[in-house]
Amino acid sequence: MVKSADERLQLDDGSAIQQIATDQIKPNPYQPRKTFDDDKLDDLSRSIQQHGILQPIVLRTTITGYHIVVGERRFRAAKRAELTQVPAIVKSLSDEDMMELAIIENLQREDLNVIEEAESYRKLMDDLQLTQQQVAQRLSKSRPYIANMLRLLHLPSTVMRMIQQGELSGAHGRTLLALKSTAEITKLAKRAHREAWSVRYLEQYISDNKSPRENHKQQDTNTKPKFIKQQERQLKEQYGTNVAITTKKNKGQITFEFTSEAEFKRLVQQLNDKYKN
Missing domain, CATH: 3.90.1530.30 (Conserved hypothetical protein from pyrococcus furiosus pfu- 392566-001, ParB domain)
Structure with missing residues (x-):
């Protein structure tokens, strides 16, 4: 503790x-x-x-x-x-x-509002050269919790300000990250605030309005073997980002998602640290 x-x-x-x-x-x-x-x-x-x-x-x-x-x-x-x-x-x-x-x-x-909290974790990592796991241990948090908080820093600055001002919750922010376009995220965030959407309603809206390509990807995900889905979840929790595992015959591919240069460098550092250990 x-x-x-x-x-x-x-x-x-x-x-x-x-x-x-x-x-x-x-x-x-x-x-x-x-x-x-x-x-x-x-x-x-x-x-x-x-x-x-x-x-x-x-x-x-x-x-x-x-x-x-x-x-x-x-x-x-x-x-x-x-x-x-x-x-x-x-x-x-x-x-x-x-x-x-x-x-x-x-x-x-x-x-602290959730954006300030996330910025605190990022500053600890950057200034003291700590991994997410080390920050989690020092502050008695789980590593997935730290990872989920850090994801909020990938939101557009306009949406982060909305969260800081209490117009949206951190859960709204994490849900909006399912969208790839900054413009889409900002537009939907403003609508969710204006119409007082719940997090559950926002999740459903995003799910219902996915592009055919995204829906196809979702169908592919649903047909994956259970152990593959389990490995994806574990890797997502471990590295704090979306991870996709695809297999075909005797070959496969593991894909790590990143949305900024800083996140890319963090993933590389985590992978290198894991290899050293």
Whole structure:
């Protein structure tokens, strides 16, 4: 089970609570949350004005001052309350620690939107050169869960914004990825939002409006042996993308689908890692 941010920071180094000037503190560059609810910040600010900051924020020393490791909401609310100092514990942490702790803190509060969550996983993978499996292990998630979240980053930017703003769900987004055209995805996403489609209705609409070629491919899939379908599912879960296995006489082909150069490089890296192991 993943430890809380506070548990991860309980290092026996005798750290004491200090009063640190707010103008010396900067946000965590690895903070996954891009948006903060103004109403909730105002509520927290009023509470801080009345009761003070009950739990110190955690900082890391930098050349120009301090970076927030845990407690950015408290810090932002404190500035709204016009505090010139905040109670803080200063820790010696690596960039890797900062990144993981920022993500863990936000995931535990469950207030990241799914796009921010997916971007957090991608940043961990890119900056720390981690595989999906390694990210899953570090954050106590399943690898298929990480893979499915990352797939949302293949959506057009317009649709990702719709999900961030709560106009569509992450499940809507994953369903729309069945379409190949960016224009199709965007058009149908706007219609699904405008007409308040459920995920199930969207799935049915896409299924009913497949091209003859796609329907033929679906029929081919339905006639595949059970063990082939099972292998396709396992590979899809393992590599986080659609996988097709075709066989003819004594020959066969395994096809991995990718929709961007970044995804192609990720697949190659995973395949190379698997070969090395």
